[in-house]
Structure formats: C-alpha cells, structure tokens
Amino acid sequence: MSSALLPSSRLTSVARWHGVRCLSQLAELPELHQMMRQTCRDYAQKELAPIAAQLDKDHKFPAKQVKELGAMGVMAVEVPESLGGAGMDYLAYCLAVEELSRGCASTGVIVSVNNSLYLGPILKFGTEEQKKQWITPFTTGERVGCFALSEPGNGSDAGAASTLAQQEGDEWVLSGTKAWITNCWDASATVVFATTDKSLKHKGISAFLVPMPHPGLSLGKKEDKLGIRASSTANIILEDCRIPLGNMLGERGMGFKIAMQTLDSGRLGIAAQALGIAQAALDCSADYAHKRTAFGAPIGKLQAIQFKLADMALAIESARLLTWRAAMLRDAKKPFTKEAAMAKLAASEAATFVSHQAIQVLGGMGYVTDMPAERHYRDARITEIYEGTSEIQRLVIANNILKEYQQ
Amino acid sequence: MHRSSEVKHVASYLNTRGCECFGQPCESHCPVLTDRTIHVQLKTFIKIRVKPDRTGVVTDGVKHSMNPFCEIAVEEAIKLKEKKLVKEVVAVSCGPQQVQETIRTALAMGADRGIHVEVSGKDYETLGPLQVSKIFAALAKKEQADLIILGKQAIDDDCNQTGQITAALLDWPQGTFASEMTLEADKLKVVREVDGGLETIKINLPAVVTADLRLNTPRYATLPNIMKAKKKKIANVKPADLGVDVCSRLEVLKVDEPPQRQAGVKVETVDDLVGKLKEAGRV
Numbered sequence: 001m002s003s004a005l006l007p008s009s010r011l012t013s014v015a016r017w018h019g020v021r022c023l024s025q026l027a028e029l030p031e032l033h034q035m036m037r038q039t040c041r042d043y044a045q046k047e048l049a050p051i052a053a054q055l056d057k058d059h060k061f062p063a064k065q066v067k068e069l070g071a072m073g074v075m076a077v078e079v080p081e082s083l084g085g086a087g088m089d090y091l092a093y094c095l096a097v098e099e100l101s102r103g104c105a106s107t108g109v110i111v112s113v114n115n116s117l118y119l120g121p122i123l124k125f126g127t128e129e130q131k132k133q134w135i136t137p138f139t140t141g142e143r144v145g146c147f148a149l150s151e152p153g154n155g156s157d158a159g160a161a162s163t164l165a166q167q168e169g170d171e172w173v174l175s176g177t178k179a180w181i182t183n184c185w186d187a188s189a190t191v192v193f194a195t196t197d198k199s200l201k202h203k204g205i206s207a208f209l210v211p212m213p214h215p216g217l218s219l220g221k222k223e224d225k226l227g228i229r230a231s232s233t234a235n236i237i238l239e240d241c242r243i244p245l246g247n248m249l250g251e252r253g254m255g256f257k258i259a260m261q262t263l264d265s266g267r268l269g270i271a272a273q274a275l276g277i278a279q280a281a282l283d284c285s286a287d288y289a290h291k292r293t294a295f296g297a298p299i300g301k302l303q304a305i306q307f308k309l310a311d312m313a314l315a316i317e318s319a320r321l322l323t324w325r326a327a328m329l330r331d332a333k334k335p336f337t338k339e340a341a342m343a344k345l346a347a348s349e350a351a352t353f354v355s356h357q358a359i360q361v362l363g364g365m366g367y368v369t370d371m372p373a374e375r376h377y378r379d380a381r382i383t384e385i386y387e388g389t390s391e392i393q394r395l396v397i398a399n400n401i402l403k404e405y406q407q
Numbered sequence: 408m409h410r411s412s413e414v415k416h417v418a419s420y421l422n423t424r425g426c427e428c429f430g431q432p433c434e435s436h437c438p439v440l441t442d443r444t445i446h447v448q449l450k451t452f453i454k455i456r457v458k459p460d461r462t463g464v465v466t467d468g469v470k471h472s473m474n475p476f477c478e479i480a481v482e483e484a485i486k487l488k489e490k491k492l493v494k495e496v497v498a499v500s501c502g503p504q505q506v507q508e509t510i511r512t513a514l515a516m517g518a519d520r521g522i523h524v525e526v527s528g529k530d531y532e533t534l535g536p537l538q539v540s541k542i543f544a545a546l547a548k549k550e551q552a553d554l555i556i557l558g559k560q561a562i563d564d565d566c567n568q569t570g571q572i573t574a575a576l577l578d579w580p581q582g583t584f585a586s587e588m589t590l591e592a593d594k595l596k597v598v599r600e601v602d603g604g605l606e607t608i609k610i611n612l613p614a615v616v617t618a619d620l621r622l623n624t625p626r627y628a629t630l631p632n633i634m635k636a637k638k639k640k641i642a643n644v645k646p647a648d649l650g651v652d653v654c655s656r657l658e659v660l661k662v663d664e665p666p667q668r669q670a671g672v673k674v675e676t677v678d679d680l681v682g683k684l685k686e687a688g689r690v
Contacts, residue, residue, distance in 0.1 A: 031511075031637070032633065032634060032637055035508075035511060035512070035515060035628070035633050035636070036630060036633050038512075039515070039627055039628050039630075039633065042627065043627050068627070071629065072627055072628075072629045072630060073629045073630030073631050074630065077630065081631060086629070086630035086631050086634075087630075087631065087634070088630055088634065092630070096630075
C-alpha cells in the first residue's frame with residue numbers, strides 16, 4: 001500500500017495499523033457480514049416490504065416483526081451473547097439497519113433506536129447489575145427502549161436541558177418535558193437526561209434509567225408525522241417521577257458526555273437507515289426505467305434518466321462507503337466522530353436527493369400512493385433532522401478539521 | 408429418548424441451481440419454468456433469458472440461491488433435531504464452488520455439517536436427477552444416513568425425480584410431496600399432497616422424504632447462528648470418490664421461450680362462441 005494510493009494521511013495511518021483488512025473490507029465485506037446482510041435483506045423483502053405501505057397508512061407499530069427481529073438477534077446486534085445479544089460488530093449492525101430500512105424505514109428506526117440509543121449507552125456506561133436489568137429483557141424484541149434527550153425548548157442545544165432531577169432521600173425526582181421521543185408509545189424503558197446541577201451548565205446533566213409505564217411519567221399525544229409513521233413519536237412528561245438512586249446511569253454530571261458519545265454511534269444507525277431508504281428509492285426508479293416506455297422505448301434509454309440514475313447511485317455508494325468506514329473505525333476502537341458525522345450527513349442528504357429524483361423518474365406515478373416512491377420521499381426527510389441535524393454535522397466536521405490543522 | 412440412538416442423521420440435499428423466480432405465474436418471463444402457484448410474497452423476479460445458441464438459459468451473473476423446497480427440507484430436518492428425534496443434520500449440495508454459500512445458509516439455519524460434492528463446468532451444465540441421485544445414494548451409504556429429506560423438485564428444471572430415483576437406487580421406501588411428517592416408533596408417518604387430496608402413509612426407516620410447500624415455514628437464520636455456521640465443517644468430495652459417473656445420458660436438443668400469449672377474442676353470444684370453437688377445430 002503506497003501512500004500514493006491513499007490521499008488522506010488519516011487513512012494511511014489507520015491502514016498501517018490493520019493492514020489490508022480495512023481496505024479490503026471496503027471493497028468486499030467478509031463472508032460473515034455478507035451472510036448476515038443477505039438474511040436481513042431476505043427478511044426485509046419478504047416480511048417488511050409487503051406491509052410497509054399499510055403500516056405507514058395505519059401508523060401501526062410492527063410488533064410482530066419486531067419480535068421476529070428480536071429472535072434473529074437484530075434488536076441487540078452489539079450486545080454480547082452473555083447478555084442475550086448477537087455479539088456482532090457495529091459494521092454488521094449498520095448493514096442490518098440498511099437492509100431492514102430498505103424494506104420499511106419505520107422498522108429501521110425502531111431497530112436503530114433500540115440498538116444505538118437505548119442499549120448503546122447502558123452497554124457502555126451501565127453497571128453489571130444495570131446491564132442485567134435493563135439490557136437482557138430488551139434483546140428479544142419483546143420490549144423496546146427509547147432515548148429522551150430533546151426538549152420542547154432545546155434540540156440541537158442539548159446542553160440547555162431544563163428537565164430537573166432532584167435527590168430526595170433515596171430517590172431521584174424527575175420533572176420536566178422531553179420532546180420528539182421515538183418509540184416512546186411502544187417502549188418499556190427510557191434513558192432520560194436531566195439537570196442535577198443547573199450551575200454547572202452542561203456538565204451538570206446526568207442520565208437516568210426510567211421504566212415505562214411508571215408513576216409520574218406520562219406520554220403526550222402521538223405526533224402526526226410526514227414520514228416514518230409506523231414508529232411512534234411523542235413527548236414524555238415527567239411530573240414528580242420518582243426512581244431509585246441506583247437508576248442513575250454513569251456518574252453524576254456525566255450525562256452530556258454520555259449523550260454525545262451515544263449520538264456519535266447513533267448517527268451511524270441513522271446513516272444506515274438513510275442508505276436503506278435511498279436504495280429502495282433507487283430500486284424503484286431503475287425498475288421503472290426498464291418498464292415504462294415513452295418516445296418508443298423504455299425511458300432507461302434516455303440520457304436524462306440515465307444521468308439521474310447515475311447521480312443517485314453515486315450518492316448512495318459514496319455515503320455507504322463513508323458509513324462502513326466510520327463503523328469499522330468504531331469497531332477498531334479508533335476515533336470516529338468526524339467520520340460518523342460525515343457518514344450521517346452524506347447518507348441523509350443522499351436519501352433526500354435520491355428520493356426526490358425517484359419521484360421525478362416515476363413522473364405522475366411517483367406522486368401517488370400506488371408506488372412507494374412518495375413514501376420514500378416522506379421517510380427520507382427526517383434523516384436530515386434527527387440525531388443531529390445536517391447543520392450540527394457540519395459543525396462537528398468543521399471542528400474536527402480545525403483541530404487537525406491546529407496552529 | 409431411544410429415537411436418537413437409532414436415527415443417526417438426516418441428510419438434506421440442497422439444490423442450488425436456478426433462480427428465485429416465484430410468486431405469480433411467471434411464464435411471461437421464465438421460459439424454462441412452468442406455471443408456478445407458490446404463494447410466497449417475494450416480489451423480486453430475475454428475468455430468465457434463453458442463451459442465443461438455444462442450448463439452455465443464461466446463468467452467468469444470475470444469483471443462485473437455495474431451492475425453496477429444499478429450504479423447507481432443511482427446516483424439517485432441523486426441527487427433528489430440535490425435538491431430539493435425530494442426532495445430526497448433514498446438508499449436501501452438488502455443484503461448483505458457489506454452492507458452498509448455500510450450504511453455509513443451511514448451516515446457519517442449524518445443520519451440523521455440510522458436504523460439498525464438486526461438480527463444475529460442462530459436467531455441471533449436464534448434471535441431472537439421475538447423476539445426483541447416484542451421488543446421493545452413494546453418500547447415504549457412506550454416511551449411514553437413516554433419513555434423507557429433499558425438496559420435491561427444483562424450481563429451475565421442475566424434474567421432481569431426484570427423491571424418487573434416490574429411493575429406488577437405495578431400495579428405500581419414499582414419502583413424496585410431504586405436507587406433514589411424524590416419527591412414530593420406528594416408522595415414519597407421512598401425509599402426502601396428491602391430486603385427489605391428502606394421503607397418509609406409514610413407511611419404515613431408512614427412508615426418503617420429499618418436502619412440499621406446506622410442510623413448514625423455513626426460519627430466518629439468527630445472527631448468532633450465522634456466526635456459529637462459520638465454525639462448522641464443509642467436507643469436499645468428488646463424484647469419482649463416490650464411484651459415480653456424472654456423464655449425462657440426455658442431450659438437450661433446444662430450449663425455447665414459451666410462445667407469446669395471444670390476445671383473446673370477445674364474443675357476444677353463446678352461439679358465437681360455439682361457432683368460433685368450431686372454426687378453430689376445437690369442437
């Protein structure tokens with residue numbers, strides 16, 4: 001591997017650590033990952049794609065499918081087998097979420113939130129006791145968890161959390177409102193971020209584990225969303241919500257750090273979801289290009305359509321390689337924050353671009369519910385917003401770049 | 408559980424030839440395959456093309472996967488093992504290097520080990536039920552299998568012969584088109600789907616069973632099982648090692664697409680219909 005082949009100095013150093021393994025994995029996945037990807041693809045094609053449109057219309061949580069995915073190990077990919085998970089790596093998880101999202105984007109986000117946002121922080125910061133109590137029951141698909149960070153008053157400004165946690169004897173008392181919580185109407189537990197020391201600003205935020213339902217915890221109305229309608233989104237209202245002291249996750253004041261690290265990984269799950277949506281939109285367009293005839297030939301013969309398909313495929317493939325690389329860096333326990341932000345940004349912008357073009361390729365058919373293109377367009381839009389808006393991703397990338405070039 | 412000592416293992420023959428073309432009747436773009444009424448909700452179709460020299464269909468670049476009836480066979484074998492009625496499930500496939508992927512899928516579903524009988528190139532193109540049955544019979548004797556479960560037919564050639572020929576070569580009883588099978592003492596009760604309805608038979612072991620659609624619903628491999636599959640062994644064997652000659656006795660003269668469906672004619676009255684039928688010489 002000469003450095004002439006590897007323009008980025010960062011990539012050279014990573015490759016030197018692990019030899020050809022890293023680069024060849026970008027070129028072709030290991031057999032294990034290929035098998036796993038194929039299994040998820042088969043499941044998505046047979047069990048998710050046929051019902052996705054109806055789930056979207058009914059805003060219905062796919063409980064049966066979530067249980068089946070739990071039995072397959074997909075609801076807890078990274079969790080070690082000793083705790084009931086599949087014990088695989090993050091690259092495998094990203095592949096799984098992409099393939100499932102290709103069938104149904106809502107199912108993809110349900111899987112992603114459970115894996116990255118709920119199980120993720122508990123796996124990393126939880127005590128052994130907490131892991132047994134809060135992880136194992138959530139690996140089977142019988143129960144899902146959620147992640148309560150955003151509030152009506154702050155989304156991107158996560159450090160300004162106004163939800164309070166006050167110690168009263170041997171209990172924490174939580175009060176405040178959390179907003180935009182994915183999975184909450186179907187969840188059995190949540191990771192909640194609340195301020196324990198207002199004066200310390202973001203260093204005064206701590207993380208807590210709260211079972212659902214629980215006295216003092218109530219749910220707001222289900223949001224009527226543009227897309228990913230089979231996954232529930234609502235406010236979580238905490239009023240005199242009492243939990244044992246042992247329910248604090250990590251150390252006091254560690255909450256912001258836990259949230260940021262969790263989101264670093266979570267955004268790869270969303271990148272994977274966006275890739276799945278984009279791929280489904282491309283599938284739909286390419287298929288249509290073969291079948292629809294105009295001006296005496298299939299429209300795939302027309303350069304206008306060909307250029308669109310090329311741009312769509314390029315956007316997806318580029319974002320996919322970024323996602324895989326970020327996942328591989330994370331698996332190798334290397335810093336991956338910048339790469340994860342790049343992956344999420346690229347994938348979500350690819351999803352909105354590709355699904356937009358897909359409607360264009362399908363013309364009138366792209367605008368009606370008979371074809372899935374309109375659903376992909378609606379599903380794609382949220383990927384640029386949640387788990388870090390595109391603007392935040394740009395800030396993260398820029399900060400990392402400036403650090404690299406520190407004078 | 409005396410069953411486990413008597414039934415040594417189940418060999419499941421996997422057919423990896425052909426495409427995943429099932430769903431709606433597909434004569435329109437599957438020239439070699441006949442009307443399919445398998446109601447599996449799989450929407451991806453692979454367009455089958457006849458080779459320009461009309462000696463067969465194009466297989467280059469076509470994704471090969473486990474024959475759906477064979478998947479059902481593997482699932483049944485694994486279910487028997489889970490019930491502790493059999494000790495070991497061996498998945499077998501004949502073909503080129505790619506079939507190892509299919510064997511691994513069977514291992515990921517729960518089979519214990521695999522056997523890959525290497526047949527490639529020209530031999531593979533002309534490999535048919537007779538040669539496969541000979542290979543299979545030889546393996547069954549070598550492995551001392553007590554039960555062979557296969558898919559009833561492959562969805563590429565639709566021969567529906569391998570199970571029957573294998574049973575004949577081994578002089579074993581056969582339960583074909585099984586929609587239900589139960590081990591009862593030392594006999595196998597098989598419910599067969601036949602044209603007239605359902606037929607229940609009891610056959611002695613060792614036996615050959617061919618799986619029909621309603622026998623079971625194959626499982627998806629779980630992630631932990633996919634990981635375990637990596638460590639399971641796949642043995643490599645050549646037909647010659649088993650004393651089998653894979654030379655084909657059949658010669659394919661030509662392969663054609665089915666004729667394009669012509670538009671029908673609508674008539675107003677029954678008399679018109681009878682008239683038209685008489686014109687066409689049908690009545």
